[in-house]
Amino acid sequence: MDGNYIKLNSMLWMRIKYRLGLIYKTILFKLGLGKSLLKNRYGERILVFHGIDSYGETKLNSRFISKLFFEEFIKYITTHYNIISLDDYYNKKFKKNTLNIAITFDDGYLNNYKYAVPILEKHNVPACFYITTIHKKAPYLWADFLDIISFNTQKKDVFFEQKSYKKNNKNEFVNNGMSLKNIAKTLPYDTIKLMYEIFNDDWNALPPKQFEDYWKLMNKKQIKEISKNPLFTIGAHGETHVSLTDIPLEEAKREILTSKQQLELICEQPITEFAFPFGYYNHETAKYCEDIGFKKLLLVDYNTKNDAKNETWKNRFVMNPYISLEQQLACLLKGSYF
Ligand SMILES: [Zn+2]
Incomplete structure (x- = not known):
């Protein structure tokens, strides 16, 4: 077989x-x-959130949850479990007989600042924000651009990198079973950004402000403000949100180093946490992160069981916008959706 x-x-x-x-x-x-x-089950989890929106839109992507759901969830876990900072998590300051939870956000959306931060402050919940520092190159992340534009464009097929992609009923552009988004995940940013030109007219025709919650990123001032809050930390997430394991190692190193340096300039403090875009990592990129001073490396799943032994690397539990609060809690306790 x-x-x-x-x-x-x-x-x-x-x-x-x-x-x-x-x-x-x-x-x-x-x-x-x-x-x-x-x-109650015992143990520990690091949660990863992406976007928070005002009402829980799931048509555009699979990564956003509503602010209402988010607050209900935060209320529940602060009442029933032990919420700790990522520092305490790494130092194993766990309580026995309960679930110990640390909270992280990936990508650096403005909606984190707008909706999540006030809720976290209200309930005194620590969190880490991993920021993509793409600001000088584009106002959005390429994956969000593609999600929003695929949903809104009238185009039925497009031509990208010598291949034709047809839009399917899930609003994805597909060639031979492979979506444009999954193909883009394996490409360097200089190639990915050519997509912007294909859909430029569609992007300019979007209703003003309607989709801003789904693509706008935090600006420097907002990032700095979060970094000064004792409840929160800022970490790096690469410069252009490309897969660091699919591009040449030297380019991956540049992505990692640039995002660290840019955030250190903004926050005026050392940046020592890194979350791998898409959770994709390998030993070369992880070693480079450690060499340049990252002390905490956040993944999604470990590549191998052996990787779990590395104290710097931690896997994370990704939130699911398609299920009820009860279902989400049950899966969280189990540590798995399966
Ligand atoms: Zn990300």
């Missing part, structure tokens, strides 16, 4: 497991038996 066939089958199986798990949990909660799913 070929590797792709096995990979496809295991992905399908994970999807079925995820769906069945959701149905099972929904039935338990409906029958009033869901408490067993929310029993």
Whole structure:
């Protein structure tokens, strides 16, 4: 059997497991038996959020949750579990008999500053913000540009890098089963940015302000303000949000170093935390991060079980905007959506 066939089958199986798990949990909660799913479990998790919006739009991307959901979630976890700073997490200042949680945000959206920060301050919850320092090159992240534009454009097919991409019913541009977004993930930024030209007229025709929550990034003043707040820390997330494992190592090093230096200039303090874009890392990029002074490296999943032994590298639990608060809590306690 070929590797792709096995990979496809295991992905399908994970999807079925995820769906069945959701149905099972929904039935338990409906029958009033869901408490067993929310029993305290012990251990520790680092959560990763991306965007927070005003009402929970899930058509544009799969990374945003509503401010209402966010506050309900924060209220619940601060009441029932032990919320700690990432520093305390790394120093293993955990409470026994409960779940210890640290909170992180990736990408550096203005909506973090607008919606999440006031809620975190109100409930006295520490958090770390990992910022993409693309400001000089573009006002948005390329993935958000593509998400918003794919949703809004009248174009049915586009030509990019000698390939034709047709829009499907999920608003993705696809060639041979591969989406433009997934292809872009493997490219250097100088190639990715050519997409801006294809959709430039569509971007300029967007209704003013309507999508700002989904693409606007924090400015320097807002980043600095967060860095001065004792509840929060600022970390780096690369300069252009490219996959650091798909571009040449020297270019990856430049991305990492530039984002560190730019944030140190803005915040006037050492930046010692780095979150890998898309969670993609390898030993070369991680070693470089450690060599230039990063003390905390945030991933999504470990590449291998052995990687979990490295005390600098931590995996994180990604929030899911498609499920209820109860379901989200049950998955968080389990540490898995499967
Ligand atoms: Zn990111």
